[in-house]
Each structure stands twice: as structure tokens, then as C-alpha cells.
Amino acid sequence: MKFALMFIITLFLSLSNLGAEDFTKTATVKPELVQKGAQKDWCPVxxxxxxxxxxxxxxxxxxxxKDRQYCSIRCLVVDMQEYDINLDDVKVVDVKSQKLIDASSAFYVVGSDxxxxxxxxxxxxxxxKKAAEDFSDEHGGKIVDFKTALKMAxxxxxxxxxxVQNKKEKKMYPMGKKIFEKKCKQDIDINAYLEINELKAAIKEQNFCGELKEPELQALSLYLWEVKRFGDVKNSNEYIKVSKDEKCPICGMFVYKYPKWAAQIFYGEKHYSFDGVKDMMKYYFDHKENISKMLVSDYYSQKAIDASKAYYVIGSDVYGPMGHELIPFKNESEAKTFSMDHKGTKILKxxxxxxxxVYKLDE
Incomplete structure (x- = not known):
């Protein structure tokens, strides 16, 4: 099974050396990793x-x-759909020195072998530029600047x-599911993490599934993050439903990625989705008229509850996708328990x- 795993994930991750036997994308020196915390080793996308x-x-x-580091320009482009990224701040690894440099001044070889x-x-x-030309002479491809490479991506x-999705559905998800069912604790709280790299770090550090090779860890994490995390929500009418194209009207982030924090305001048949109560309230204060319903996700059960009847903890040490949050609970006793456990400063109706x-939470 391990041999099959290695083969499948090698294929998925495009590590094949065909036509480029003398080149590896793997770091041959200590890599410069700019992210903080245990998750710094992995791409957040x-x-x-x-x-x-x-x-x-x-x-x-x-x-x-906040620093983010990606495996590729492709994952940078994905993040650009969600975050307002200043292109002048983007760094890229120089193939020759293996140091991070300004992407804006780099010479990209596109379409090599x-x-x-x-x-x-x-x-x-x-x-x-000479190093790029030498590489292009040996491996093919054309030389372009960062903006051109970005546009191509x-x-x-x-x-x-x-x-990539086709490969994941055929190989990675089934393999990850097998690993989860055979090796893992079944009560992993997937929604406790904001990014897939945080989940991977927790699986490894907290030994949720025993010893795993990196290819096994990747397959498992993809299954948990992209399949199981949404499977429970899709199969129940008790949770807030968010489609993949819905962006928070306040911060512009894709809400479906954060089901634990989802909130919604309804105006008849029309609704807006938010990646946390904080952003929902910012919108609410400016658009109070003709609201038919407001829903928030109970922190413990993650089920949809009436926003007007919930209790909210502020000032805790638990952060949402946008930092400090108003954390909702279906009853006051659970809000008090959470507040004591997580250093909350206030409980509000x-x-x-x-x-x-609300705006003080951004300070």
C-alpha cells in the first residue's frame, strides 16, 4: 500500500523527472520559510x-x-482571489541561490521540460537573466517577467x-479515506482549523493517526479538508448552507472555506453570507431594513441558530478567519463555559x- 501511495502522490504532485533528470524542485539547502507556527512547512492553499x-x-x-508561502505561483493566484495582495510584496525562490527574491525583478522560465x-x-x-538563459538553453522554455508569468497562471x-481535481477524485481522496478509516481517531475536529496546513500540522503533532509518511499525510489531509469537512454539512439541513461562489461582502473572502464561522442575513429570498459574526454585524448596521432572518453557527455544535437569540462571547483567545470575533452560542450557559475556558471578556445578547x-475587535 505504501508503494502505491508513493506512486500515486508522486504522480499527483508532478515530481516526475522525465526530460529533466538533472533537476529537482526539492530544496537542496535549508529552505527559507516565512510563515509562523507549526504549519509553516506546508502551503496554506x-x-x-x-x-x-x-x-x-x-x-x-x-x-x-501576515506572511503566506505557497508551493507555486498557481496557489498564489488562488489566494489572490480571496485576499488583496500587493504584488510588490510577492517573493519567489531564485532557483540558483535558493533564496527568496522580489518576484517583480525575477526572470521566469516558462514551459521548460x-x-x-x-x-x-x-x-x-x-x-x-544569464542564469535563466542558461537554464532555458538546457531545459527549454521562454523567459518572461513576473507579470507575464502571473497572467499565464x-x-x-x-x-x-x-x-488537479480529477487526480484528487480518482486517487487522493479514496486513498485518504482509507487511511482515515484504518489509522485515525474518528473524532478529529476538522473545523477547528482555518487552513489545510494547520490541519496537517495538528495531525502530525497530536498524533491523530500514528506515524505517517508525507505522501500519506497529504492524501489524508486532502480527504479530510476537501471531502469530509463538507460532507457532514451537505448531508444535514441543520447547518448553514454556503455555495462555493459566495464571498463575504465585507472582506471578500470565500465563505464556504470556513463553515464553522458561517453567518447569513436574509432579505426575503435573497441572502448574504459572511465568514464570521463580526463581518455580519458590520453589514447589519448599515443594512437593517427588510431583514427576514439572520443565522449564525453555534460554536460547539456548528448548527445554524437564530442570531437574535444567540449569546456572543468577545475578547476570547479563539480567533476566526478575520481575527478577533464575536463567538455565538445557542444558550448562555455554554457561552459562560467557553468564556471561562478561553479568557472571554464579555458575553452579549x-x-x-x-x-x-464590533469595530473595536479589529484594533
């Missing part, structure tokens, strides 16, 4: 190990100057996602929530 795809790695900054990372067409960056994103309290 796809979960792949950064050291294995280091020579295609990119890095950026998002809200609150080196397999792409999460894409059909590889994009490798160099600090020095954006243009091919749909087809690249479809290609819906009618006690003020604009001042």
Missing part, C-alpha cells in the same frame, strides 16, 4: 510540503501583514484546477452588540 516544491515557491503578505507544480506548465524564477487556473464593540 493546497497543503503540499514547501520543501519538496521549494524551487517553485512564492510568498506574499495578506491582512495584518521540468513538470509544473499544480499546473501543466512550469514556471521557474531566476534572479539573474491566471489564464490557465481553471484548466489547472480541473486537472444580540441587542447589546454595538458598532463600537
Amino acid at each position: 493546497c497543503g503540499m510540503k514547501l520543501g519538496m516544491f521549494y524551487k517553485t515557491s512564492h510568498a506574499s503578505k495578506i491582512q495584518n501583514n 521540468v513538470p509544473g507544480t499544480m499546473t501543466k506548465v512550469s514556471k521557474l524564477a531566476f534572479a539573474d 491566471q489564464d490557465s487556473l481553471s484548466s489547472d484546477i480541473a486537472m 444580540f441587542e447589546e452588540i454595538t458598532s463600537e464593540e
Whole structure:
């Protein structure tokens, strides 16, 4: 089984050396990893190990100057759909020195015989034009600047996602499911994590599934994050339903990625979805008229509850997708328990929530 796993995931991760026997995307020096915490080793978008795809790695900054590092320019493009990323802040690994450099000044070799990372067409960056030319002479491909390489990644994103998704559905998800059922504790709280790399770090650090090789860990994490996490929600009418194209009207993030924090405001048949109560309340204060229903996700059960009847804890040490949050509970006793466990500073009823309290959470 382990041999089959290695073969399947090697195929999925595009590690084949055909036509590029003398080149590896894996770091051959200690990689520069800019993310913080135990999850720093993995891409927050796809979960792949950064050291294995280091020579295609990119890095950026998002809200609150938080560092993000990706396995590829493709995953950077995915993040750009959700976050307002300043392209001047983007870094890329220089293939030759294996150091992070400004992407804006890099020379990209596009379409060489080196397999792409999460894409059909590889994009490798160099600090020095001569180094890029030498690589192109040996491995093929054309030399372009960062903006051109980025545009190519954006243009091919749909087809690249479809290609990778097909591989995941055929190979990765079934393999991950087998690992979960045979090796793992069945009560893993998937929704306790905001990103797939956080989940991977927890599985490894907390020994949820025993000793796993990186390919096994990747297959398992993909299954849990992309299949099981949404399967329970899809099969129950008790949870808030969010489609994949719904963005929070306040922060612009895709809400479906954060089912534990989902909230909604309904105006008759029309509704808006939010990735947390904080953003929902910001919208509510400016759009109070003609509301027919408001739903929030109970923190413990994750079931949809009436926002007007919930109790909200603020000032706790638990963070949502947008940082400090108003954390909802169906009853006051559970709110008090949570507040004591997580250093909450105040419990509010819906009618006690003020604009001042909400915006103070961003400070």
C-alpha cells in the first residue's frame, strides 16, 4: 500500500523527472520559510510540503501583514482571489541561490521540460537573466517577467484546477479515506482549523493517526479538508448552507472555506453570507431594513441558530478567519463555559452588540 501511495502522490504532485533528470524542485539547502507556527512547512492553499516544491515557491503578505508561502505561483493566484495582495510584496525562490527574491525583478522560465507544480506548465524564477538563459538553453522554455508569468497562471487556473481535481477524485481522496478509516481517531475536529496546513500540522503533532509518511499525510489531509469537512454539512439541513461562489461582502473572502464561522442575513429570498459574526454585524448596521432572518453557527455544535437569540462571547483567545470575533452560542450557559475556558471578556445578547464593540475587535 505504501508503494502505491508513493506512486500515486508522486504522480499527483508532478515530481516526475522525465526530460529533466538533472533537476529537482526539492530544496537542496535549508529552505527559507516565512510563515509562523507549526504549519509553516506546508502551503496554506493546497497543503503540499514547501520543501519538496521549494524551487517553485512564492510568498506574499495578506491582512495584518501576515506572511503566506505557497508551493507555486498557481496557489498564489488562488489566494489572490480571496485576499488583496500587493504584488510588490510577492517573493519567489531564485532557483540558483535558493533564496527568496522580489518576484517583480525575477526572470521566469516558462514551459521548460521540468513538470509544473499544480499546473501543466512550469514556471521557474531566476534572479539573474544569464542564469535563466542558461537554464532555458538546457531545459527549454521562454523567459518572461513576473507579470507575464502571473497572467499565464491566471489564464490557465481553471484548466489547472480541473486537472488537479480529477487526480484528487480518482486517487487522493479514496486513498485518504482509507487511511482515515484504518489509522485515525474518528473524532478529529476538522473545523477547528482555518487552513489545510494547520490541519496537517495538528495531525502530525497530536498524533491523530500514528506515524505517517508525507505522501500519506497529504492524501489524508486532502480527504479530510476537501471531502469530509463538507460532507457532514451537505448531508444535514441543520447547518448553514454556503455555495462555493459566495464571498463575504465585507472582506471578500470565500465563505464556504470556513463553515464553522458561517453567518447569513436574509432579505426575503435573497441572502448574504459572511465568514464570521463580526463581518455580519458590520453589514447589519448599515443594512437593517427588510431583514427576514439572520443565522449564525453555534460554536460547539456548528448548527445554524437564530442570531437574535444567540449569546456572543468577545475578547476570547479563539480567533476566526478575520481575527478577533464575536463567538455565538445557542444558550448562555455554554457561552459562560467557553468564556471561562478561553479568557472571554464579555458575553452579549444580540441587542447589546454595538458598532463600537464590533469595530473595536479589529484594533
